[in-house]
Amino acid sequence: xxxxxxxxxxxxxxxxxxxxxxxxxxxxxxxxxxxxxxxxxxxxxxxxxxxxxxxxxxxxxxxxxxxxxxxxxxxxxxxxxxxxxxxxxxxxxxxxxxxxxxxxxxxxxxxxxxxxxxxxxxxxxxxxxxxxxxxxxxxxxxxxxxxxxxxxxxxxxxxxxxxxxxxxxxxxxxxxxxxxxxxxxxxxxxxxxxxxxxxxxxxxxxxxxxxxxxxxxxxxxxxxxxxxxxxxxxxxxxxxxxxxxxxxxxxxxxxxxxxxxxxxxxxxxxxxxxxxxxxxxxxxxxxx
Amino acid sequence: xxxxxxxxxxxxxxxxxxxxxxxxxxxxxxxxxxxxxxxxxxxxxxxxxxxxxxxxxxxxxxxxxxxxxxxxxxxxxxxxxxxxxxxxxxxxxxxxxxxxxxxxxxxxxxxxxxxxxxxxxxxxxxxxxxxxxxxxxxxxxxxxxxxxxxxxxxxxxxxxxxxxxxxxxxxxxxxxxxxxxxxxxx
Numbered sequence: 001x002x003x004x005x006x007x008x009x010x011x012x013x014x015x016x017x018x019x020x021x022x023x024x025x026x027x028x029x030x031x032x033x034x035x036x037x038x039x040x041x042x043x044x045x046x047x048x049x050x051x052x053x054x055x056x057x058x059x060x061x062x063x064x065x066x067x068x069x070x071x072x073x074x075x076x077x078x079x080x081x082x083x084x085x086x087x088x089x090x091x092x093x094x095x096x097x098x099x100x101x102x103x104x105x106x107x108x109x110x111x112x113x114x115x116x117x118x119x120x121x122x123x124x125x126x127x128x129x130x131x132x133x134x135x136x137x138x139x140x141x142x143x144x145x146x147x148x149x150x151x152x153x154x155x156x157x158x159x160x161x162x163x164x165x166x167x168x169x170x171x172x173x174x175x176x177x178x179x180x181x182x183x184x185x186x187x188x189x190x191x192x193x194x195x196x197x198x199x200x201x202x203x204x205x206x207x208x209x210x211x212x213x214x215x216x217x218x219x220x221x222x223x224x225x226x227x228x229x230x231x232x233x234x235x236x237x238x239x240x241x242x243x244x245x246x247x248x249x250x251x252x253x254x255x256x257x258x259x260x261x262x263x264x265x266x267x268x269x270x271x272x273x274x275x276x277x278x279x280x281x282x283x284x285x286x287x288x
Numbered sequence: 289x290x291x292x293x294x295x296x297x298x299x300x301x302x303x304x305x306x307x308x309x310x311x312x313x314x315x316x317x318x319x320x321x322x323x324x325x326x327x328x329x330x331x332x333x334x335x336x337x338x339x340x341x342x343x344x345x346x347x348x349x350x351x352x353x354x355x356x357x358x359x360x361x362x363x364x365x366x367x368x369x370x371x372x373x374x375x376x377x378x379x380x381x382x383x384x385x386x387x388x389x390x391x392x393x394x395x396x397x398x399x400x401x402x403x404x405x406x407x408x409x410x411x412x413x414x415x416x417x418x419x420x421x422x423x424x425x426x427x428x429x430x431x432x433x434x435x436x437x438x439x440x441x442x443x444x445x446x447x448x449x450x451x452x453x454x455x456x457x458x459x460x461x462x463x464x465x466x467x468x469x470x471x472x473x474x
Binding site: 028029030031032034035062066105106109110113114117118121122123125126128129130131132133134136137138140141144168 | 397408413451454
């Protein structure tokens with residue numbers, strides 16, 4: 001290949017832009033066996049972005065659960081007591097199923113790679129150190145994983161990175177947000193992009209029963225926010241609009257990368273973007 | 289490697305024996321006052337095996353607090369320095385040895401500081417997630433090992449190494465994630 005052709009190819013690669021959803025970001029930071037395929041699919045994009053709201057979801061979906069695992073590890077004396085401790089507290093409650101699954105997966109993944117010659121106490125210290133390392137290094141990884149992070153909603157909770165107290169406890173809390181103490185710009189972000197959100201809502205309504213439960217909830221929230229955007233300034237409410245917020249935040253990008261097709265196919269169509277699912281290696285072209 | 293492990297688990301050796309092991313392995317001769325070694329050691333023909341005939345006294349454990357097993361660290365650095373120019377097979381062998389040493393370092397890390405433990409966790413996570421390290425990755429692995437050989441570490445050491453690992457493509461979350469094929473999104 002000539003130098004000129006090579007340079008042109010590099011420039012073309014640089015021009016491609018992608019906006020990455022939480023689901024793909026989570027897959028990207030997993031073990032190489034799982035993340036390599038995703039990284040390769042994203043390598044064609046010279047500019048990768050995500051949204052600060054995706055970071056909040058990442059914190060809630062993974063870091064908070066690891067934080068619980070860390071807490072649990074401090075309540076037992078040996079690593080082989082940990083699963084019992086977690087099962088006793090989370091196992092019987094259906095609402096804790098996702099949290100339980102994440103904790104057990106974390107323990108299973110870790111145990112599959114450890115040396116059995118270490119004593120249970122040493123293994124426990126080792127597990128605690130790895131969890132601490134994972135939680136406290138996660139935001140750094142996040143920042144390095146993209147070229148740019150859009151912060152349209154100015155989500156305060158997303159900007160609060162995990163921290164360690166002097167006594168060794170880790171703070172990954174996400175305090176409630178309330179309308180009587182607004183600390184973000186989600187309401188202004190909604191106003192600025194109101195027509196897009198209304199388009200999203202109309203498309204969801206047009207889907208009828210085929211719309212996922214998550215999309216239906218999002219349509220209801222958009223409907224309510226049309227008259228009063230400040231209703232979004234509540235963590236219970238904004239969470240129901242998550243994917244739409246992330247998508248609109250990255251509307252300047254050419255392509256979306258997400259792993260939850262049900263929601264993102266509709267969002268990509270409304271915003272006129274290609275949709276890449278790097279986890280399953282599928283690409284949906286933008287509508288003509 | 290398991291012999292090296294045995295050496296650390298049991299907690300010490302006589303100064304003379306330690307010196308022999310250190311010289312055979314090309315490692316510096318560590319003072320008994322640092323490690324508090326005070327036991328009988330047997331060494332095999334290669335000089336790489338060490339086995340204690342009786343448990344180390346309590347004071348040895350106290351003296352060793354706050355510092356990781358220096359012999360293991362020295363050996364690990366030697367292995368890291370051996371990657372240059374080696375083929376894929378040799379790299380796999382080296383990496384597996386490195387993993388074994390890092391795993392055994394946890395025995396002495398239990399009595400060390402949280403900063404040592406954090407750097408060791410980052411190091412272990414990194415070497416468990418690669419098949420063949422790049423030069424850049426080897427550089428940060430070596431840096432972590434050098435830090436671990438320090439008796440006094442600070443949060444700044446941890447932060448710097450953490451940044452280095454991330455910038456070299458290591459994910460701090462990799463070791464706690466499943467590796468099965470992914471079927472669906474969040």
